[in-house]
Structures are given as C-alpha cells and as structure tokens.
Amino acid sequence: MRILFVDDDPDARVLAIRAVAQEFPNAGFREASDLVSLDQTLLEQAPDILVTDFDLRWTDGIAIFDRVKATNPFCCCVMFTGTGNEELAVRAIKHGFDDYVVKGAKQLRRLATAVRTAYDRGRELRELGENRDLVLKELYHRLHNNLQIVISLLRMTEKAIATQGDREQLADLGRRIQALSALQEEFYRSEDFRKVDFAAFLQRLAGSLTELKVGYVRLTSRLEAMVLPVDLAVPFGLIANEIFTNSLKHALPEGRSGGLSVALERLGDRAVLTVADDGDGVRGVDLFAATSGLGMRLIGRLTEQVGGEISFERGDTGAICRINVPL
Structure with a gap:
C-alpha cells in the first residue's frame, strides 16, 4: 500500500x-x-x-x-x-x-x-462491486444456457407438428428467442454489464440467420462500432432480428439465392440501421401494409417504445428498410 x-x-x-x-x-x-x-x-x-x-x-x-x-x-x-x-x-x-x-x-x-x-x-x-459483477456474469451465463434449452425444445416440438403454418410460427418464435440469447451472450462477454457491443451483435445475428436460410445468401455488412446501453440494445436488437427475418423470408423465398446488406451508423445523436436486399422484395408502394404480420406489428411497437422512426422503400433491385433510434 x-x-x-x-x-x-x-x-x-x-x-x-x-x-x-x-x-x-x-x-x-x-x-x-x-x-x-x-x-x-x-x-x-x-x-x-x-x-x-x-x-x-x-x-x-x-x-x-x-x-x-x-x-x-x-x-x-x-x-x-x-x-x-x-x-x-x-x-x-x-x-x-x-x-x-x-x-x-x-x-x-x-x-x-x-x-x-x-x-x-x-x-x-x-x-461488493466485484462480487456483484461475478453474480451478474453467472446469471447472464445461466440465462443464456436456459434460453438455448428453450430453443432446443421448440425445435423438437416444431418437428412433431404436422401443420406447415404452425411449424413456421414456432420457428419464428425460436428465432426471436435466439436473438435474445445472442444479446445475452454479448452481455456476459462485456466488461460492463450495462452496455453491449451492438455492432458485434448485429454481425453475429445476421450471420446466423443467413446460415439457416436454404439457398446461398451473400451477406454484406458495414457496421460502425457502437456500444449501446442494455435498455436500448434489447428492443433495438429485437427490431433488427425481425427486419433480417422479414427480408430473408419475403425477398428470398423458397431457397432463392441473393444478397442482404446491413449497415449501422451514427448520424448525430441517432443510430441508423439500414437493411437492403436484392431479391423479389415486397412489391407496391405501401410496403408496410404488404407485410403487416406479427413481425411487423412487433417492429412497430418496439420502435415506438424506443422513440425511433422506421421507413420502407423500393430499391433498384429489392426492398430497403431504415430505422433510426435516439442515442
């Protein structure tokens, strides 16, 4: 001393x-x-x-x-x-x-x-602070493991269901829980449990979803380093999961190959996530109405929760979704 x-x-x-x-x-x-x-x-x-x-x-x-x-x-x-x-x-x-x-x-x-x-x-x-961090780290780790068990049970149940529509809904639920699990993993890997490396999370999430897709998907990412507080990272991460899933489901159906582009950048006091595809996309002017299922309703509620804004538009070869949230 x-x-x-x-x-x-x-x-x-x-x-x-x-x-x-x-x-x-x-x-x-x-x-x-x-x-x-x-x-x-x-x-x-x-x-x-x-x-x-x-x-x-x-x-x-x-x-x-x-x-x-x-x-x-x-x-x-x-x-x-x-x-x-x-x-x-x-x-x-x-x-x-x-x-x-x-x-x-x-x-x-x-x-x-x-x-x-x-x-x-x-x-x-x-x-006390060190002990608290150890306890939080162990809790995050156990929660991550428990989520993995839930995901495994959902997949087993999915295989036992005969109706195609019911299987798809269960698979969608599994992907949402997988997104939460990926966020939990970033939490307990972080030195500060109140924040998460959001760019690293997006890279892992997009990579895992494209790997699950039947048919080759070319993933292009341009992610600015960004550390977000947990209260923002969780809803923003769930929004990103729904957008990725929606693009892969509607733009590249039935095993169709194509490209998915993901960008994250800081513009002033807001974080902007842009997701674009070069697939079939969603035709028509009102893209929001054309994809107004459970996933889109979830996106709308979470976006409202974090005070964000979302927009959809037709690109040269597919659909583009942009969402920005205040930092």
Missing part, C-alpha cells in the same frame, strides 16, 4: 505520517511539496491513499484530488487542512473526498481514524 501526503509544511507532513503510520505500519509513505515531486510520485506508482492540504502555494487540494484520481480512480482521499471552513468542507465532500479533517495537533488521531475508515469503506465497496 502506498500513502501520499501533499503539504507545503514539512513539519506538518512528518506529524501526519507519524499519525497515519499507527494505522498502516507496513505502508509505503511518499511526500510531495511541489508539482515536480507530485508528478514524479504519480509517475512511479499511483497511491492508494491521499492526504492533502487545501491551501498550497502552487495549487490547491481540489486540483491535487483530480490529478491523483486520474492515475487511480479508487484512491481514497482525505483533506487535512487548517485554512478552511464549513463551506470548504462541503465543497470537498461534494467533489469526492472521503473525509475532511481540520488540521491541528489534537486532530492527528482523528486524521488517522478518518484515513483508516475511508480506506476500509472503499475496499468494502470495491469487493
């Missing part, structure tokens, strides 16, 4: 170190009295604990806090100063300091206790 003391007064640093050493006898203590010594210390190794004065000839304690936190965001920080008041104490705590101690010989024991309490509290919070 490394503890950094920043103060212009060498006597104040000695007294503070002596007091804190009673709580951390095995720690490594470093001192900084100017910008050069501070930068040299931070360059060698970021501290785990910072004790700093506020009123320094060359800067102030708030700036020291920012500089140290940039090297170690988990460093616990205590302000130990004699040139402050209640207003400064409130400002320091709001800025992120763990505690504020008024400088003085009788306050040295209070300083040591404040540093120990701040460090222990920070360590407990980090451990």
Whole structure:
C-alpha cells in the first residue's frame, strides 16, 4: 500500500505520517511539496491513499484530488487542512473526498481514524462491486444456457407438428428467442454489464440467420462500432432480428439465392440501421401494409417504445428498410 501526503509544511507532513503510520505500519509513505515531486510520485506508482492540504502555494487540494484520481480512480482521499471552513468542507465532500479533517495537533488521531475508515469503506465497496459483477456474469451465463434449452425444445416440438403454418410460427418464435440469447451472450462477454457491443451483435445475428436460410445468401455488412446501453440494445436488437427475418423470408423465398446488406451508423445523436436486399422484395408502394404480420406489428411497437422512426422503400433491385433510434 502506498500513502501520499501533499503539504507545503514539512513539519506538518512528518506529524501526519507519524499519525497515519499507527494505522498502516507496513505502508509505503511518499511526500510531495511541489508539482515536480507530485508528478514524479504519480509517475512511479499511483497511491492508494491521499492526504492533502487545501491551501498550497502552487495549487490547491481540489486540483491535487483530480490529478491523483486520474492515475487511480479508487484512491481514497482525505483533506487535512487548517485554512478552511464549513463551506470548504462541503465543497470537498461534494467533489469526492472521503473525509475532511481540520488540521491541528489534537486532530492527528482523528486524521488517522478518518484515513483508516475511508480506506476500509472503499475496499468494502470495491469487493461488493466485484462480487456483484461475478453474480451478474453467472446469471447472464445461466440465462443464456436456459434460453438455448428453450430453443432446443421448440425445435423438437416444431418437428412433431404436422401443420406447415404452425411449424413456421414456432420457428419464428425460436428465432426471436435466439436473438435474445445472442444479446445475452454479448452481455456476459462485456466488461460492463450495462452496455453491449451492438455492432458485434448485429454481425453475429445476421450471420446466423443467413446460415439457416436454404439457398446461398451473400451477406454484406458495414457496421460502425457502437456500444449501446442494455435498455436500448434489447428492443433495438429485437427490431433488427425481425427486419433480417422479414427480408430473408419475403425477398428470398423458397431457397432463392441473393444478397442482404446491413449497415449501422451514427448520424448525430441517432443510430441508423439500414437493411437492403436484392431479391423479389415486397412489391407496391405501401410496403408496410404488404407485410403487416406479427413481425411487423412487433417492429412497430418496439420502435415506438424506443422513440425511433422506421421507413420502407423500393430499391433498384429489392426492398430497403431504415430505422433510426435516439442515442
């Protein structure tokens, strides 16, 4: 453990170190009295604990806090100063300091206790965060496995159904659950469970759907790197699944070969997904009405849920669908 003391007064640093050493006898203590010594210390190794004065000839304690936190965001920080008041104490705590101690010989024991309490509290919070991440990762993994079991059961049931229309509806349901499973896999692979690599998800989803298609499908993708929050990624991912499925089903029916183009880009504060095919497409001006089945109703509701916009048009050789959602 490394503890950094920043103060212009060498006597104040000695007294503070002596007091804190009673709580951390095995720690490594470093001192900084100017910008050069501070930068040299931070360059060698970021501290785990910072004790700093506020009123320094060359800067102030708030700036020291920012500089140290940039090297170690988990460093616990205590302000130990004699040139402050209640207003400064409130400002320091709001800025992120763990505690504020008024400088003085009788306050040295209070300083040591404040540093120990701040460090222990920070360590407990980090451990809780790490445990939470492990639990979430395991939950995502198990949910992904359970979804795979559901998909397998649906496929077994699909084979046992005699009616073609019923089999197709069950297969569509299986593909929707598969899309959710693919999103779950991106979740537990991510370092931050609140976000997902949406471009990677689209690439995997489009690839898996085209592989299931009877007949060769040439997949072209142009996906801008984009990380989305879970609340947006889930409905947007389900929309993408319905659009891909709709294009493959209506543009390339009965094993017909063709091409599917997928593009994802950021335009201002919106994400735009464009899906185009060069197959039979859906003829007529009102493409939305021509494909107003369950999948299209689901697209409409999910698009409304995320505040997005969707459009359909005839391309030179097929149909084009564009959907944009606010980021």
